Amino acid sequence: MNDLDMLRDTWAEPAPPSGAARASARAALLERAAGTRPEARPARRFRLRLPRPAVRLVAAGVLAAAVAVGVTVVQSGGTDGHGRPRPVLPGIPAGPVANASEALERAAQAAERRPFTPPRPDQWVYVESRVRMGDTPNGPVSKGRTLVTRDWKRADGKKVAALEHGRIVFAGTMPTTPPSDYASLAAMPTDPAALLRRLYQQMGGLGDTAEGRYQTAYSMLGAVLRDNLLPPKTEAAVFRAIKRLPGVTLARARVQGRPALALARLEEGWLHEELMLDPTTYRYLGEQSVAVKDHTGHGDDGDLVVKKGDVLNMTIRLKTAIVDTPGQQP
Numbered sequence: 001m002n003d004l005d006m007l008r009d010t011w012a013e014p015a016p017p018s019g020a021a022r023a024s025a026r027a028a029l030l031e032r033a034a035g036t037r038p039e040a041r042p043a044r045r046f047r048l049r050l051p052r053p054a055v056r057l058v059a060a061g062v063l064a065a066a067v068a069v070g071v072t073v074v075q076s077g078g079t080d081g082h083g084r085p086r087p088v089l090p091g092i093p094a095g096p097v098a099n100a101s102e103a104l105e106r107a108a109q110a111a112e113r114r115p116f117t118p119p120r121p122d123q124w125v126y127v128e129s130r131v132r133m134g135d136t137p138n139g140p141v142s143k144g145r146t147l148v149t150r151d152w153k154r155a156d157g158k159k160v161a162a163l164e165h166g167r168i169v170f171a172g173t174m175p176t177t178p179p180s181d182y183a184s185l186a187a188m189p190t191d192p193a194a195l196l197r198r199l200y201q202q203m204g205g206l207g208d209t210a211e212g213r214y215q216t217a218y219s220m221l222g223a224v225l226r227d228n229l230l231p232p233k234t235e236a237a238v239f240r241a242i243k244r245l246p247g248v249t250l251a252r253a254r255v256q257g258r259p260a261l262a263l264a265r266l267e268e269g270w271l272h273e274e275l276m277l278d279p280t281t282y283r284y285l286g287e288q289s290v291a292v293k294d295h296t297g298h299g300d301d302g303d304l305v306v307k308k309g310d311v312l313n314m315t316i317r318l319k320t321a322i323v324d325t326p327g328q329q330p
Contacts, residue, residue, distance in 0.1 A: 097279070100250040103261050104243040107282035108236035116232050118186070119322040121156035125182055125229045126330065128319040129286070148318070152326040153228075157181025161326035168327045177202045178220050180227060190233040192240035199241075214245050215273075218265050222275050225284045229320040235284075242275070255285050255316060262288075270295040270306070286316040 092110060097103045119125060131147045152161040152168075157179075161170050178199060179185050189195045199217045200207050207213040221238050224230070230238065242248060242263065253262035253276055261279050264272040270293045276285040289312035297304035306312075321330035 092282075097250070097261060100248045100263050101243055103250055103263060103277060103282070104239045104248075107277055107284075108239040108243075110282040111230075111232050111235040111239065114232055117322070118231060119155040119182060121154075121183070123155050124152040124161070124323050124326055124328070125155060126319065126321045126323050126328070127151050127153075127227060127229065127317070128329070129226075130316045130318055132314045150329070151227075152323070152328075153181060154326075155182040155322075157183050159326075163327070170326070178224055180224075182229070182231075185224070185228055185234055186231045188234055188237070190237040192237050192244055195237050195241045196244060214247065215265065215267055218242065218245055218248070218273065222273070222287055225275065226287055226315060226317070229322065251290075253288070253290075260285055264290075266292070269293070271312075284317060286314065288312065288314040 092106050092113075097106065128148065128150050131149060133144045133147055150163045153173075154160070157173055159170055160173055161168050163169075173181065179188065189198060196217060199220055200213050203213065203216045203220070206216040221242050224238055225235075245265070248263055248265050251262040251264040251272060251274060253260045253274060255276055259279055261277040261282075262272075262274040263277065264274045267273055270291060272290040272292050274288050274290060276287065277283065278285055291306045291308055291310045291312070293308050295304070295306045297306075319330060323330065
């Protein structure tokens, strides 16, 4: 039985699950997507999106992103002798990206063309990220601190490790939805339609409505990109699966002071959940949430007051690599 189905079975009938219950269920599902048991996870990892009406853990960005639908972002490959855009990546069209579908397809093609050597089962996948933390756990903030997280996952999925107070801390693993170890990720469907079908089957009560399916799939696919180093065909399938979800638009963002492509999906009419790409190489850069209108929500542990332009939940990917031992950094 799916873990989310088990949660749904505990809800009282005939009333449908409350917003807080759905929030808890979705939080648990995305927690599992991070790849370790909640009790074994380092306390400093605050990468989890929490939906409304629960109060969410957030991380403020250095700069608020200017959000706009249908933004055209121009590549920086220059022009040829005839004034035409020069391709930046072989085999991928040059020139401006006009919409999310085009950006996602270019990202998929770029992933397929990158050289890649898969890890041995005894090697480790290293992921380093910069997370901007707020000064409170509840709601958007304009002040905060920056954490750099360094995590290692053994490629066969048997162990994970993290750097805590200068030492390596090990933990066991458990099956996750979606999978978070390299071996399971490499076995995921590489057909985008089949990949989405599998995700829909695994999300339990969060997929009871069409919008629930789409938003939960978007979050799950974002977690796969955020926390892993993916085989090229898997990464391409993730981008093309996102391309199939309705409501994904192109926005404008800045990552560490530089322009970025932001793929945004509007959640409950006020929040853009954004996946950010390099506008030249189409590599995944990170994620953030941006309020596109003022919003006040109510959760079990307090109210959530958000102003238009607030940046939430910013995680920037710094490095990914395959290494031989936990603690090793590229």
